[in-house]
Amino acid sequence: MNNPFPTIGAHAPLQRDLAATPPVVRLRHVRRSFDGVVALDDISLSVQPGEILGIIGRSGAGKSTLIRTINGLERIDAGQVEFDGQDITGLHETALQPVRRRIGMIFQHFNLLSAKTVAENIGLPLKIAGEARAARNARVAELLELTGLRDKANAYPSQLSGGQKQRVGIARALAAKPLLLLSDEATSALDPETTHSILELLREINRRLGLTIVLITHEMEVIRAIADRVVVLDHGRIVEEGSVFDVFATPRSETTKSLLRSLRPSLPAHIAEHLDVAGGAEIVLRIDVSGDAARRPLLAEAATELGLLPRLLHGGIDHVGDQPIGTLFVAVPAPGPGDRARILRHFNDKVSGLEVLGYVTDPV
Numbered sequence: 001m002n003n004p005f006p007t008i009g010a011h012a013p014l015q016r017d018l019a020a021t022p023p024v025v026r027l028r029h030v031r032r033s034f035d036g037v038v039a040l041d042d043i044s045l046s047v048q049p050g051e052i053l054g055i056i057g058r059s060g061a062g063k064s065t066l067i068r069t070i071n072g073l074e075r076i077d078a079g080q081v082e083f084d085g086q087d088i089t090g091l092h093e094t095a096l097q098p099v100r101r102r103i104g105m106i107f108q109h110f111n112l113l114s115a116k117t118v119a120e121n122i123g124l125p126l127k128i129a130g131e132a133r134a135a136r137n138a139r140v141a142e143l144l145e146l147t148g149l150r151d152k153a154n155a156y157p158s159q160l161s162g163g164q165k166q167r168v169g170i171a172r173a174l175a176a177k178p179l180l181l182l183s184d185e186a187t188s189a190l191d192p193e194t195t196h197s198i199l200e201l202l203r204e205i206n207r208r209l210g211l212t213i214v215l216i217t218h219e220m221e222v223i224r225a226i227a228d229r230v231v232v233l234d235h236g237r238i239v240e241e242g243s244v245f246d247v248f249a250t251p252r253s254e255t256t257k258s259l260l261r262s263l264r265p266s267l268p269a270h271i272a273e274h275l276d277v278a279g280g281a282e283i284v285l286r287i288d289v290s291g292d293a294a295r296r297p298l299l300a301e302a303a304t305e306l307g308l309l310p311r312l313l314h315g316g317i318d319h320v321g322d323q324p325i326g327t328l329f330v331a332v333p334a335p336g337p338g339d340r341a342r343i344l345r346h347f348n349d350k351v352s353g354l355e356v357l358g359y360v361t362d363p364v
């Protein structure tokens with residue numbers, strides 16, 4: 001099989017001494033309002049070379065405004081925006097042009113020109129920049145290869161699937177060898193399988209080329225699949241930020257907890273309706289585990305140390321990057337009055353979250 005990631009020209013990050021370089025993006029105390037509606041409220045953040053930063057929030061949280069601020073498409077009311085060490089706050093359009101050429105962008109609805117072929121769409125930024133035809137064609141050929149579109153060079157956008165259109169969008173965004181790729185809900189219009197393949201492609205591009213990526217999304221699944229670090233926005237403010245693993249394992253803000261809810265298992269309804277809060281033969285627990293705790297034989301240890309046999313009702317271990325993280329619903333026999341306290345003490349020492357959901361008497 002052909003190597004899908006041939007040498008496609010040196011991207012800027014690989015030529016840089018990472019330790020000596022400034023962040024690719026630095027925002028300091030950025031504010032932006034629209035007719036009294038605060039879209040960005042004192043936002044400070046940095047994007048490090050080579051990382052994938054995910055920005056998540058509900059509709060209206062300020063994500064689009066934030067990403068548009070990074071490439072100077074959005075004017076700000078206060079604060080400072082730096083790109084690759086250069087203060088770009090308040091630069092005129094003409095001064096912003098060379099900055100924007102170093103920032104690629106992909107969009108939810110792809111923004112392709114329908115009257116141009118795939119190859120022409122991809123080569124367009126180079127044509128606009130005045131690149132000679134031969135160099136342009138060579139670059140387009142590299143990008144078609146990189147994005148798996150070699151056999152679609154002469155197709156028109158209307159002849160492509162959503163995933164293929166987004167591949168064209170990615171190839172076009174990479175044409176000018178940007179330092180930074182911005183992704184604005186790039187997978188929101190795609191089905192889960194296509195989303196997965198596009199995220200894989202972005203991850204590969206990040207790994208192989210060292211390309212820095214900032215993406216905005218409203219889906220925690222996207223963050224989990226691709227990001228190294230996450231910033232959670234709510235009403236224009238950063239309510240939480242950290243490594244994806246830390247934020248998933250120990251979310252602090254209510255916004256993050258609520259955004260994570262859709263990814264976390266919950267007790268199936270037919271079991272939940274059998275729960276008795278007053279008491280029963282078995283105590284039903286929700287146990288959250290992450291990192292080392294998730295690598296332990298937790299239930300076997302409980303059986304040995306407590307002398308009681310826990311039953312797994314539901315849940316399991318998932319992974320964020322290479323780190324395990326999970327939620328288990330277990331029923332543990334609690335025959336005597338002291339057992340409940342003994343069981344809780346045992347698990348409390350080992351897990352990151354523990355909740356008593358109730359009791360069951362008959363096996364459910």
Ligand SMILES: Nc1ncnc2c1ncn2[C@@H]1O[C@H](COP(=O)(O)OP(=O)(O)OP(=O)(O)O)[C@@H](O)[C@H]1O
Pocket residue numbers: 034035037038039057058059060061062063064065066218
């Ligand atoms: N050009 C504009 N004019 C007026 N209000 C705006 C404008 N752009 C954004 N806003 C307001 O700023 C707030 C943040 O909007 P923004 O589009 O940045 O949020 P978002 O998180 O990207 O939302 P969505 O996920 O729905 O796209 C919202 O209250 C929005 O109505």
